[in-house]
Amino acid sequence: MTEQTPFPRGSVATGYNGEGVENAPGQDAPKPTLADPVGSAPAAWATEPEPEQPEPAPAPVKKAPAKKAAKKGVGPSGLKKIKTRVPAxxxxxxxxxxxxxxxxxxxxxTGKAASGRNSEKKGLLARTPALRRAREVHAVRGISFTAYEGDAIGVVGTNGSGKSTLLQGVAGLVPPARGSIFSLGNPTLLGVGAALMNELSGERNVILGGLALGLSMEEVRAKYDSIVEFSGLEPEFLDLPMRTYSQGMAARLRFSIAASVSHQVLMIDEALSVGDRQFQQRSEARIRELRESAGTVFLVSHALPAITKTCNRVLWIHKGKLIMDGGVDEVIQAYTDSENGPE
Amino acid sequence: MTSILPIRPETGASQRAAARAAQYGLVQLGGRPPLGAYLKELWSRRHLTWEFAKSRFRAQNEANRLGMGWVILNPLIQAAVYGLVFSVIMSNDSRPDNYPAFLVVGVFTFTFFSGCFSDGAKSLISNRGMVRALHFPRAVLPLATVIQKALELCAMVLVMMVIVMLTGEAPDIDWLMIVPAYALMALFCAGVAFLAARLTVHMRDITQLIPFVTRLFFYLSGIFYIIGDRFQDEGILGTLLELNPLNVYISLIRYAMLDGLRGAENGIEITAATWALAGGYGVVLFVVGFIFFWRAEGLYGRD
Incomplete structure (x- = not known):
């Protein structure tokens, strides 16, 4: 539940390490990629990068060997099929x-962390160890896709693969270094937790969170009861500061506040893994509801069952690149089979 | 740093994607809205700004046993410490009349500025989680900081009035002058907060320098002496110190609160020019700071 904590910074830092240092064993060789979903997708599926784009970054993925994929029987030839089979x-x-x-x-x-093994290996500029330098971490590397009305898109990938950053970027909250995002209204990240204050009562936080989501004061008052009811919190807790809540209770309140607004585009980062069984079912139902009300839902989760249950489409991200984009079963299968599969 | 240049949303947008987006009525995310639209959005989020400021004001003392009592206690203790240092330990004879009250007014007014400056500078980086999770005009954050500090100032002013009365001053109609004076000062402080907030995003190191800058201004702004007395023979330096915005605001407040200081022969002279300076500093800093802040709107959240 990275997005839910008031300090999503931690999750981003994990991204840095995974991305930048790249010292994890076996990650040096380019991964066999199943296909470039952008390049091979029909026009209706994804926005293709303009050929005259000055940035050649996405090119290497395109022709990456698909040996592994072929072995599993999900070769590039099968990919078109996958895409058309997406139930939506x-x-x-x-x-x-x-x-x-x-x-x-x-x-x-500073020093070693900055120069690291990479520069030695690749023979880049030798760096003075003691000098502090700005190091660029390329967390998302040329991702293109199009989401449609009614889509519930799961995003999978290993820790540090850039999932959370992708979501923040697609939500328009982290400025892109290159490329662009177009959206119907502002996508909402289910991260209202960042605006809440642990010292304040649940009641004040419902108001603060509602305002932070862009509701007017009247709308917050009108929705107050339904938010509290959805959270299932005992009334006596609403007067207590949020720091006295258990993690699950706080997460329930956060979800209830965020889900009270019908978003056209909603993004959820690991939110379903919190709360008790009963609340999980209720939040899954709410997400389905949001999805049916013509919205689009993005869900980042390591809990593959949650994705299978909620989503109709999955994006598999690895090292900031889009490896696969297709129907739930196919992508989850390929993801599980790959050596980058769930830890 | 190169990234200081504000980005416009069209960076790298391929024409095909843009055309398709336009066809379906999608709008491009990121970048910076035009100034008019930004102001409008900021206005529509005024409840959030106010609630956020109020909540922070409350939350900071909520865990203490005395709770909101610290809002009053903190300035009282502060006044006691400065009173001890400057009227007992470092006493000297050439002091303005009613020195304790003089000191309290100066210190409290300065505290408002220093709080806006240091917390305003951190308003974006310490709320990075919020910036990365929610859409709202980022100017809400420095503004809310200034409002929070203004709420604290209200409590300090009450304490200040009690102390001033205890030192033998009687309340008079001129006390009301502190309202426009503090209002202009708040504009000035908001401008400083906007400037500092953006600069800190570009360069985190600035937060390390802020305490020293604050300390320097504390000594230069006539908190515990009257600049006119101390620097009357210094020519240009004395004039510059007199023109220091903080000295202007503090002089206005002192003139309003302390009967014994009014008039050139008693220490503080207020003319139309003083008010013009106070207004000019406030409006100019606010406008410049706001525009400077708005120009990088699309960049906040990347660091």
Missing amino acids: GPRERPTVIVDNLHITYKVWA
Whole structure:
């Protein structure tokens, strides 16, 4: 539940390590990629990068060997089939168009961490160990896709693969280094937790969270009861500061506040894994509801069952690149089979 | 840093994607809205700004046993410490009349500025989680900080009035002058908060320098002496110190609160020019700071 904590910074930092240092064993060789979903997708599926784009970044993925995939019987030839088999509503109206999105971070690091093994291996500029330099971390590397009305899109990938950053980028909250995002209204990240204050009562936090989501004061008052009811919190807790809540209770309140607004595009980062069984079912139902009300839902989770249950489409991200984009069963299968599969 | 240049949303948008987006009525995310639209959005989020400021004001003391009592106690203790240092330990004879009250007014007014400056500078980086999770005009954050500090100032002013009365001053109609004076000062402080907030995003190191800048201004702004007395023979330096915005605001407040200081022969002279300066500093800093802040709107959240 990275997005739910008031300090999503931690999750991003994990991304840095995974991305930038790249010292995990066996990650040096380019991974066999199943296909480039952007390049091979029909026009109705994804926005293709313009050929005259000055940025050649997405190119290497395109022709990556698909040995492994072929072994599993999901070769590039099978991919078109996968895409057409995605069970979904009428693919008429795009809600989000992501076009060659790149997100980079600048990190100031000293000495060895900055020069690291990479530079030695690749023979880049020798760095003075003691000097502090800005290191660019390329967290999202040229991702393109189009989301449609009624889509519930799961995003899978290993820790540090850039899932959370992708979501923040697609939500328009982290500025892209390159590329662009078009969306129907502002996508909402289910991260209202960042605006809440642990010292204040649940009641004040419902008001604060509602305002932070863009509701007016009247709308917050009108929705107050239904938010509290959905959270299932005992009334006596609403007067207590949020720091006295258990993790599950706080998460329930956060989800209830965020889900009270019908978003056209909603993004959820690991939110379903919190709360008790009963609340999980209720939040899954709410997500289905949001999805049916012509919205688009993005869900980042390591809990594959949650994705299978909620989503109709899955994006598999690895090292900031889109490996596969297709129906739930196929992508989850390929993801599980791959050596980058769930830990 | 190169990234200081504000980005416009069209960076790298391929024409095909843009055309398709336009066809379906999608709008491009990121970048910076035009100034008019930004102001409008900021206005529509005024409840959030106010609630956020109020909540922070409350939350900071909520865990203490005395709770909101600290809002009053904190300035009282502060006044006691400065009173001890400057009127007992470092006493000297050439002091303005009613020195304890003089000191309290100066210190409290300065505290408002220093709080806006240091917390305003951190308003974006310390709320990074919020910036990365929610859509709202980022100017809400420095503004809410200034409002929070203004709420604290209200409590300090009450304490200040009690102390001033205890030192033998009687309340008079001129006390009301502190309202426009503090209002202009708040504009000035908001401008400083906007400037500092954006600069801190570009360069985190600035937070390390802020305490020193604050300390320097504390000594230069006539908190515990009257600049006119101390620097009357210094020519240009004395004039510059007199023109220091903080000295202007503090002089206005002192003139309003302390009967014994009014008039050139008693220490503080207020003319139309003083008010013009106070207004000019406030409006100019606010406008410049706001525009400077708005120009990088699309960049906040990346660091």
